[in-house]
Amino acid sequence: MNYLSVLPQLKPYYTAEEIALALSCHRTSVVRQSTLENWPYEEKILQGGKKRLYPFSSLPATIQIAIQKHYAPAPVPPVTGHLSRPAETFGLPTPGSYTAAEGRLPHHADKIARARADLVAGYLTAKANGKSKKTKERQHH
Numbered sequence: 678m679n680y681l682s683v684l685p686q687l688k689p690y691y692t693a694e695e696i697a698l699a700l701s702c703h704r705t706s707v708v709r710q711s712t713l714e715n716w717p718y719e720e721k722i723l724q725g726g727k728k729r730l731y732p733f734s735s736l737p738a739t740i741q742i743a744i745q746k747h748y749a750p751a752p753v754p755p756v757t758g759h760l761s762r763p764a765e766t767f768g769l770p771t772p773g774s775y776t777a778a779e780g781r782l783p784h785h786a787d788k789i790a791r792a793r794a795d796l797v798a799g800y801l802t803a804k805a806n807g808k809s810k811k812t813k814e815r816q817h818h
């Protein structure tokens with residue numbers, strides 16, 4: 678199997694902020710390293726002013742690998758967690774249920790999405806099982 682065929686579609690250009698996020702460092706560290714190593718870039722006017730756009734194919738191999746690891750999707754198992762009914766039974770989309778054509782979330786955003794899906798599914802389970810204990814106590818008084 679060709680290694681490149683299994684890689685996700687990466688963007689052709691990355692900003693210093695995106696590279697810094699992949700490297701877990703500050704944007705200025707990326708700019709400083711790019712200047713020292715003479716990375717090619719295109720300067721574009723984007724929202725927020727001028728931005729350097731670094732072509733992915735021209736970045737050093739170590740930087741390309743870090744970007745691939747950070748922005749490549751990890752396989753996501755269906756969200757069921759501790760719930761008696763999985764989120765799918767409520768007709769809710771779950772993280773990982775989207776197709777590759779729709780794109781993937783970065784790992785940290787996927788963790789947040791899974792937690793939210795768990796929370797909503799838990800709420801719907803509680804709602805389906807009746808009123809909360811606190812509400813029942815208030816009704817008796």
